[in-house]
Structure formats: C-alpha cells, structure tokens
Amino acid sequence: MTGTGSLVRLILRRDRLVLPLWVLLLAVLPITQTAGIAELYPTERGLREFAASFGANPALVAMYGPFTHWNAAALGVWRAGFTPVLLGLACLLTVVRHTRVEEETGRRELLGSTVLGRQAGLSAALAVAASANLAVALVVLASFAGPGYPVAGALATGLGYAATGMVFAAVGAVAAQLTESAGGARAIGLSALGVAYLVRMAGDSTGASWLSWLSPFGWSQRMRPFAGEVWWPLALSLAAVALLSLAAYALAGRRDLAAGVLPPRLGPADAVPGFGSPLALAWRLHRGPLLGWSAGFAVFGAVVGAAAKAAADTMAGNARLMEMMARLGGSANVADVFVASVMSIFGMGAAGYAVQAALRMRGEETLMRAEPLLAAPVGRARWMAGHLVFALLGPAVVMLVLGVAVGIAYGASTGDVAGRLPGVAGAAVSQLPAVWSLAGLAVALFGLLPRLTALAWAALALFLLLGQVGALLDLPPAALDLSPFSHLPKLPGGEVAATPLLVLTAIAAALVATGLYGFRRRDVG
Amino acid sequence: MSNVISVSGVTKRFGRTRALDGLDLEVRAGEVHGFLGPNGAGKSTAIRVLLGLLRADSGTVRLLGGDPWKDAVELHRRLAYVPGDVTLWPNLSGGEVIDLLGRLRGGLDRDRKRELIERFDLDPRKKGRAYSKGNRQKVALVAALASDAELLLLDEPTSGLDPLMEAVFTDCVAEARERGRTVLLSSHILAEVEKLCDRVSIIRDGRTVETGTLAELRHLTRTSITAELAGPPDGLADLPGVHGLRADGGRVTFEVDDDRLGDALARLAARGVRSLTSRPPTLEELFLRHYRDGDARTANGSTRTAGGDARPVDGDARTASGDAR
Ligand SMILES: Nc1ncnc2c1ncn2[C@@H]1O[C@H](COP(=O)(O)OP(=O)(O)OP(=O)(O)O)[C@@H](O)[C@H]1O
Ligand SMILES: [Mg+2]
Numbered sequence: 001m002t003g004t005g006s007l008v009r010l011i012l013r014r015d016r017l018v019l020p021l022w023v024l025l026l027a028v029l030p031i032t033q034t035a036g037i038a039e040l041y042p043t044e045r046g047l048r049e050f051a052a053s054f055g056a057n058p059a060l061v062a063m064y065g066p067f068t069h070w071n072a073a074a075l076g077v078w079r080a081g082f083t084p085v086l087l088g089l090a091c092l093l094t095v096v097r098h099t100r101v102e103e104e105t106g107r108r109e110l111l112g113s114t115v116l117g118r119q120a121g122l123s124a125a126l127a128v129a130a131s132a133n134l135a136v137a138l139v140v141l142a143s144f145a146g147p148g149y150p151v152a153g154a155l156a157t158g159l160g161y162a163a164t165g166m167v168f169a170a171v172g173a174v175a176a177q178l179t180e181s182a183g184g185a186r187a188i189g190l191s192a193l194g195v196a197y198l199v200r201m202a203g204d205s206t207g208a209s210w211l212s213w214l215s216p217f218g219w220s221q222r223m224r225p226f227a228g229e230v231w232w233p234l235a236l237s238l239a240a241v242a243l244l245s246l247a248a249y250a251l252a253g254r255r256d257l258a259a260g261v262l263p264p265r266l267g268p269a270d271a272v273p274g275f276g277s278p279l280a281l282a283w284r285l286h287r288g289p290l291l292g293w294s295a296g297f298a299v300f301g302a303v304v305g306a307a308a309k310a311a312a313d314t315m316a317g318n319a320r321l322m323e324m325m326a327r328l329g330g331s332a333n334v335a336d337v338f339v340a341s342v343m344s345i346f347g348m349g350a351a352g353y354a355v356q357a358a359l360r361m362r363g364e365e366t367l368m369r370a371e372p373l374l375a376a377p378v379g380r381a382r383w384m385a386g387h388l389v390f391a392l393l394g395p396a397v398v399m400l401v402l403g404v405a406v407g408i409a410y411g412a413s414t415g416d417v418a419g420r421l422p423g424v425a426g427a428a429v430s431q432l433p434a435v436w437s438l439a440g441l442a443v444a445l446f447g448l449l450p451r452l453t454a455l456a457w458a459a460l461a462l463f464l465l466l467g468q469v470g471a472l473l474d475l476p477p478a479a480l481d482l483s484p485f486s487h488l489p490k491l492p493g494g495e496v497a498a499t500p501l502l503v504l505t506a507i508a509a510a511l512v513a514t515g516l517y518g519f520r521r522r523d524v525g
Numbered sequence: 526m527s528n529v530i531s532v533s534g535v536t537k538r539f540g541r542t543r544a545l546d547g548l549d550l551e552v553r554a555g556e557v558h559g560f561l562g563p564n565g566a567g568k569s570t571a572i573r574v575l576l577g578l579l580r581a582d583s584g585t586v587r588l589l590g591g592d593p594w595k596d597a598v599e600l601h602r603r604l605a606y607v608p609g610d611v612t613l614w615p616n617l618s619g620g621e622v623i624d625l626l627g628r629l630r631g632g633l634d635r636d637r638k639r640e641l642i643e644r645f646d647l648d649p650r651k652k653g654r655a656y657s658k659g660n661r662q663k664v665a666l667v668a669a670l671a672s673d674a675e676l677l678l679l680d681e682p683t684s685g686l687d688p689l690m691e692a693v694f695t696d697c698v699a700e701a702r703e704r705g706r707t708v709l710l711s712s713h714i715l716a717e718v719e720k721l722c723d724r725v726s727i728i729r730d731g732r733t734v735e736t737g738t739l740a741e742l743r744h745l746t747r748t749s750i751t752a753e754l755a756g757p758p759d760g761l762a763d764l765p766g767v768h769g770l771r772a773d774g775g776r777v778t779f780e781v782d783d784d785r786l787g788d789a790l791a792r793l794a795a796r797g798v799r800s801l802t803s804r805p806p807t808l809e810e811l812f813l814r815h816y817r818d819g820d821a822r823t824a825n826g827s828t829r830t831a832g833g834d835a836r837p838v839d840g841d842a843r844t845a846s847g848d849a850r
Contacts, residue, residue, distance in 0.1 A: 267618025
C-alpha cells in the first residue's frame with residue numbers, strides 16, 4: 001500500500017478538470033429535474049396527474065425504473081433515472097484509466113520501480129472513485145436539503161448513486177486485471193454495465209420483477225428515495241463492492257505487472273494480403289469499438305422499439321400527457337414522440353462514440369504510434385483519412401443499426417414492419433449531422449489545439465445537459481441553440497426540415513477541413 | 526550532389542527549450558555517419574526534423590535532394606526510420622507491423638524479412654506489449670533493414686539489444702553500407718560507433734561541436750603521457766596545454782594538447798626520462814570531453830579524466846516524460 005497517497009495526488013492532478021466536472025454534472029441532475037417538475041406542476045393535483053400518466057408508461061418504467069410516488073422529488077429522481085448509469089460509466093472508466101491504461105503505457109512501471117507497493121495503483125484508483133462518489137452523495141444531499149426537501153430522501157438518493165458508482169468502480173477494478181489491453185478491460189466493464197442495465201430493464205418492464213434484484217441499478221432504485229425510504233438494499237451494494245474489490249486485489253496479487261489474467265494470444269507471423277495501408281490499420285484499431293457500439297445499439301434499440309407500442313397504448317387517451325409529450329417531442333403520436341426522444345439520447349451516445357473515434361488520432365500521436373506511419377510514405381491527410389472514415393462513418397453505421405433495430409421491434413409489435421421501419425430508420429439517421437458536428441469539433445481541436453482535445457468531451461457533456469434539462473428549465477433559447485441536437489427535426493412524427501441538417505453537415509465538414517489543415521501544418525509528437 | 530543530408534543553421538524551439546540551436550550536419554552518400562551527443566542534446570529532434578515530423582524554425586534542411594517538410598511523402602519512399610523508443614499496437618503481431626511498414630514503402634522482400642527475423646531471433650507472432658523492449662526494437666529494425674531504402678535514419682537503434690543482437694545489428698549495417706546505403710546512426714554505444722562509422726558529428730545543446738572522421742577527431746585532442754623521471758617534474762604543471770598532472774615521486778602522468786606535445790616532451794627530456802609511455806585518448810575520453818560543459822578544446826586545467834563511470838548511460842528520457850508532454 002506504500003505510496004497510495006502520492007498516487008492519489010497524481011490522479012487528482014491529472015483529472016483535476018474532468019473529475020469535478022462529471023461529479024458536479026451528474027450530482028445536480030436529480031435536483032434539476034425535480035425543480036423543473038415542481039415549477040411545471042405547482043399543485044398536488046397536477047403532480048398526481050403527471051405521475052399517473054407517466055408512471056404507468058411501461059416504456060419510461062423500462063428506461064428509468066419503477067415509479068414510486070407522485071411528489072416532485074420522487075418524480076424528479078425517477079426522471080433522472082439514467083444518472084446512475086452515467087455515474088457507473090464514469091467510475092468504471094476512471095478506474096480503468098488509472099490502472100490498466102497506466103500499465104499498458106508503461107508509466108506504472110516507471111513509478112512501480114520507486115517505493116510503490118504492489119497494489120498501490122489499484123488502491124489509489126479505488127480511493128479516488130470512492131471520494132468522487134462520496135462527493136456526488138454530498139452534492140445530492142445538499143442540493144435537496146437546501147431547498148427544503150426531506151433529508152432522508154436526499155440521503156437515500158445520494159447514497160444510492162454513490163453505491164452504484166462504487167459497484168462499477170469495483171467492476172472496473174476487476175476488468176482491469178483481466179486483460180493486457182485497456183480497450184479489452186473497458187469492453188468487459190461496459191458489457192457488465194450494459195447487462196446490469198438490461199437485466200433491470202427486463203425486470204421492471206416484464207412480470208419477472210425479481211430480475212431487478214440481480215442488478216446494482218435495481219438495488220439503489222429499491223431504496224425508494226422520497227417514497228418511504230428502505231435502507232437495507234444499500235447492504236447489497238456494499239457487499240458487491242467488497243466482493244468485487246477483494247477479487248480485484250486477489251487477481252492483482254497473482255499476476256505480473258502489465259500482464260493480464262487472461263493469457264495474451266499469439267498473432268499471425270505475416271499480415272493478410274490487404275494489410276498495407278493507413279485505412280487497413282485504422283480498421284484494425286477501430287473495428288472493436290465499432291462492433292461493440294453496434295451490438296449495444298442493436299440490443300437497446302430492440303428493447304426500446306418493443307416498448308414503444310406499449311407506451312402508446314397506455315398513454316392514448318390522456319390528453320394532458322399528450323400535450324406535455326408533444327411539447328417535448330414535437331408530435332401528437334405518443335409512440336412517435338417516445339421514439340423521437342429516445343433517438344436524441346442515442347444520438348448523444350453516438351456522438352460520444354464519434355468523439356472517441358476521432359480522438360483516437362491524438363492517442364496514436366501521443367503514444368508515438370503515428371510516427372512510424374508518418375515516417376513512411378504516408379501523407380498527413382492520408383493518415384488522418386483512415387481514422388476519419390471511422391469517426392464519421394462509424395456513427396452512421398451505429399445509428400443505422402439502431403434505426404433498423406427499433407424499426408423492426410416496433411414494427412413487429414404493431415404488425416407493420418414495412419410501414420414503421422423506414423420512418424424510424426430515417427429518424428435515427430437524421431441525428432447524424434449533429435453527431436458529425438461533434439466529431440468535427442474533435443478533429444478541429446486535434447489539428448489546431450492538440451493539447452485541448454478534451455474540450456470535445458466538455459462540449460458533449462454540455463449538450464447532454466442542455467438536452468436533458470434545457471426544455472424543463474426555461475433556459476434562454478440562445479443557450480439551448482448552442483447544442484447542435486436542438487436544431488434537429490423531431491423525427492419520427494415531426495416535419496423533415498432539410499436546412500438545419502444541411503447547415504450542421506456543412507459546419508461539420510468545415511470543422512473537419514480545419515482539422516486537416518491544422519494537422520498538416522503542425523509538429524507531430 | 527554527394528551530400529545525402531545537409532543541414533545548416535537549423536533552430537527548433539519547444540516553448541522555452543531550444544532543442545536545436547544552429548545545428549549543422551553533412552552526411553555524404555554511402556557513408557555511415559555517427560550522430561552523438563549527451564541526453565537531451567537534440568539528436569532525436571534533429572532526426573524528426575529530417576523526417577518532416579517537426580518543422581524547423583529557421584535554417585535550411587535538405588534530404589536526398591528535397592525539402593523534408595514539403596516533399597515528405599516522396600522522400601519517405603527512399604528512406605527507412607527506426608525510432609529510439611518503439612511502441613507497437615497492442616493488437617497487432619510483430620510480423621504484421623513489419624509487413625504493414627514494408628508495404629507502405631511499396632512492398633518488401635519476404636525472403637529478406639524471414640532471414641532478418643531469423644538473424645535477430647525474433648518471434649513475429651507476439652503482440653504489442655508481449656514484446657520486451659529489445660524485441661520491440663527488433664521489430665522496427667527488421668522492418669527498416671528489410672526495406673530497399675537508400676537512407677537509413679536510426680535513432681539509438683540498439684538501445685535494449687543484448688550484445689549478441691548488437692553484433693547482428695553491426696553486421697547488418699555493414700552490409701547495408703556495402704550495398705551503397707547511407708546511414709545516419711544516433712548512438713550512445715561508442716564501440717558500435719567506432720566499428721561502424723566513417724564519420725561522426727557530436728552535438729551538444731542543439732549545436733554541432735565537432736565533425737569529422739574518428740582519426741581527425743583524435744588528432745585534435747590530447748595525448749596521455751606516463752613517464753618516470755630522474756628528478757621532480759618542476760615547471761611542468763605551468764606549461765600551457767598540460768592538463769591533469771599527477772606526480773608520485775618521479776612518476777608523472779598527465780595529458781597534453783597535441784600541438785603542445787613537443788614542448789612537454791622537451792621539458793621532460795630536460796629532467797631526464799627513464800621511461801615513457803604515451804597513448805592516444807580512448808574514444809570514451811574523447812567523447813566525454815565533448816559531452817561535458819565548456820568548450821572541449823580550450824578546457825582549462827581539466828582534472829576530470831575518464832573514470833570508471835565512463836560509458837554514458839543509454840536510456841531514453843522520453844519514456845519518463847511521456848505524460849508531461
Ligand atoms: N515535443 C517536445 N516538446 C518539448 N520539448 C521537447 C520535445 N521534444 C524534445 N524536447 C526537448 O528538446 C531537447 C532535445 O531533446 P532530444 O529528444 O532531441 O534529445 P536527444 O539528443 O535525442 O536525447 P537522448 O540521448 O536522451 O535521446 C530536450 O531538452 C527535450 O526535453
Ligand atoms: Mg533521443
């Protein structure tokens with residue numbers, strides 16, 4: 001354990017911007033939702049009505065979890081039901097970043113030869129994750145207790161979040177021991193996260209509610225914040241954290257530095273015939289994430305598509321809800337509105353993938369892997385083009401997969417696949433101009449301000465926040481207009497407006513061109 | 526056009542650091558040119574400028590008759606590069622990397638690849654991190670040596686290789702020279718430089734401090750003298766050009782600048798010489814003098830002779846500073 005303290009300081013220094021950013025952003029989501037709802041529905045009657053229609057919507061229950069109580073705080077926490085997923089994701093990635101990535105790049109070796117204990121890296125990453133989760137809990141507590149909401153509910157919300165975050169931090173710690181590559185560890189951790197979410201989704205939207213007890217997301221939801229708190233599910237989370245951490249330490253103690261538990265496989269002695277261009281290399285580097293995102297979107301798309309019809313049936317006839325949804329979604333057809341709002345969430349996800357794929361270039365550069373190619377007869381633009389294919393077309397593939405999955409599942413439930421599929425697939429594809437603008441931003445930063453590429457993530461986080469709470473908060477239009485996603489037509493159901501799509505695509509193209517221009521004129525390394 | 530590389534007055538800054546500060550470098554066609562200097566002298570920076578990865582702030586750079594910044598792609602068809610710190614992709618095998626780099630350069634000779642893999646005793650099926658440092662280095666070496674490039678730019682190519690593999694490397698470079706290739710070899714391993722290099726350039730703080738054949742460099746320096754005298758060596762210490770005098774009874778050892786050798790010997794003869802040995806400086810002494818502070822040739826009263834710690838540590842600061850960049 002020696003040296004854990006100094007490693008913690010190192011991690012905090014390296015993450016001094018990113019860490020407070022996600023802690024704060026995620027922690028204020030439930031109070032933002034609550035405040036928005038309380039403002040829209042100042043009376044008990046209004047809240048009850050809102051709750052009755054929303055809480056009975058199986059699609060929303062599938063996405064956010066079971067509905068507990070009609071009061072504004074309970075509704076707000078429920079509507080912020082995606083927060084634990086994002087928090088789990090952030091914790092998982094943080095732990096992998098400060099354990100396996102450090103080992104993979106050899107930096108840990110450098111530090112490991114000083115007076116660090118064997119497990120110091122793992123302990124430091126977990127300690128940082130624990131502090132971040134504690135901070136989330138405290139901010140949630142303060143944000144609800146401040147305006148006078150019940151402290152018990154605030155505490156249950158905050159502790160529930162922190163517990164879920166810690167479970168996935170520990171999942172990340174285990175995943176980081178298994179594979180040699182950080183990418184592999186992330187894939188294992190993300191799969192675990194996806195499975196946990198899907199299991200809870202299945203449990204809450206079908207009769208088999210016991211399934212939700214198998215998922216960490218289910219545990220914190222069953223603490224029922226603001227609806228007669230139940231505390232003991234917290235013990236389940238803590239037990240899981242303890243078990244997973246023990247497993248991570250045991251695995252870490254038995255393997256060598258930089259090695260994984262799963263043995264590395266040997267590769268071919270000669271490359272296959274076509275493997276001789278920057279594009280071929282880019283395919284090898286990007287195919288894993290592309291397949292992963294496609295598979296994830298296909299699964300989630302099918303679940304969402306299957307739930308859309310049920311959502312429409314339950315809500316049909318509730319005039320007030322229809323009006324409310326129309327305001328959010330732009331159409332009076334409930335199922336369309338539901339699909340449209342889901343599309344924009346997935347659009348943000350695809351933008352995350354696009355930014356990740358674009359910034360792979362920066363990763364290759366800082367890890368000195370761009371150099372051997374650029375020292376061969378490969379021009380800068382040609383090298384970039386290989387990665388750009390995946391940063392731009394990868395999200396297109398992923399969104400198309402999503403559209404087809406939603407369309408088929410939705411169409412199957414209404415018995416009209418041929419009728420539903422084109423509209424839904426079109427709706428998915430219409431997200432692309434906004435997705436591309438973010439990819440373009442990342443490329444432009446890479447070309448002009450390579451040290452500030454993290455700003456692309458900050459922009460995405462901002463747009464995500466605007467999209468989640470902007471409509472409820474009555475923010476000035478100029479603020480909402482910042483996000484490219486706010487300019488997209490609300491599809492399916494809304495009008496297809498070509499102008500914003502074309503303008504966004506043109507902006508994206510200009511940003512990509514700027515990035516190419518910048519990179520051809522700057523130093524590499 | 527006998528110069529394959531000609532660099533003159535090149536400067537390159539990174540923020541406040543002046544990595545290159547008026548660098549001059551001439552490499553003639555068909556020679557193996559040693560490129561030496563202490564850590565942080567600017568060798569890797571100079572090679573990156575030659576590759577067009579970095580743009581020089583000022584000065585002129587010509588490589589194979591072209592401008593490395595503007596004509597990068599064309600020039601890169603005719604050269605091969607081995608970086609000092611090779612990083613590989615974690616999901617590619619060594620064999621795949623060799624093939625990729627070879628094909629980018631327009632195809633590579635399979636038999637030659639196989640032969641080099643055998644000579645370097647490399648397992649081409651391992652992936653990325655599964656390679657040790659030396660083996661990663663071998664992957665880059667095989668890729669470069671298997672190519673048909675006219676010019677090889679090698680940045681500390683043997684760092685991490687065991688002595689056996691170093692010998693294989695030396696053979697390979699000698700063969701490359703026989704086939705008329707030009708080689709720029711940055712190295713901290715003096716034995717390698719002595720064996721391979723026709724000419725060397727020594728740089729310090731981004732500036733060239735010495736260029737020439739090893740014989741020429743030796744000529745410009747000092748001779749070590751050990752003598753048994755009949756009497757005490759009075760006056761010898763004050764003689765211009767004499768350094769590091771140590772006297773133990775009648776036995777004296779010192780170094781003397783070659784252009785003062787005559788005076789020193791005359792002074793010794795005047796004291797009555799019983800025995801005398803003189804030897805040219807070892808390569809290590811030669812380089813250490815250039816690597817250390819102060820102008821090498823006018824270094825005054827130097828008592829800092831080469832000791833047991835003579836060989837400069839070969840290592841790369843880049844791994845340590847990777848994150849900070
Ligand atoms: N990308 C960079 N950014 C900032 N400073 C740099 C960069 N690259 C090199 N330097 C600095 O330039 C100087 C020269 O470095 P360079 O790597 O060229 O030295 P070197 O002669 O190759 O040393 P070594 O023998 O250790 O390999 C050093 O002071 C180094 O810190
Ligand atoms: Mg170097």
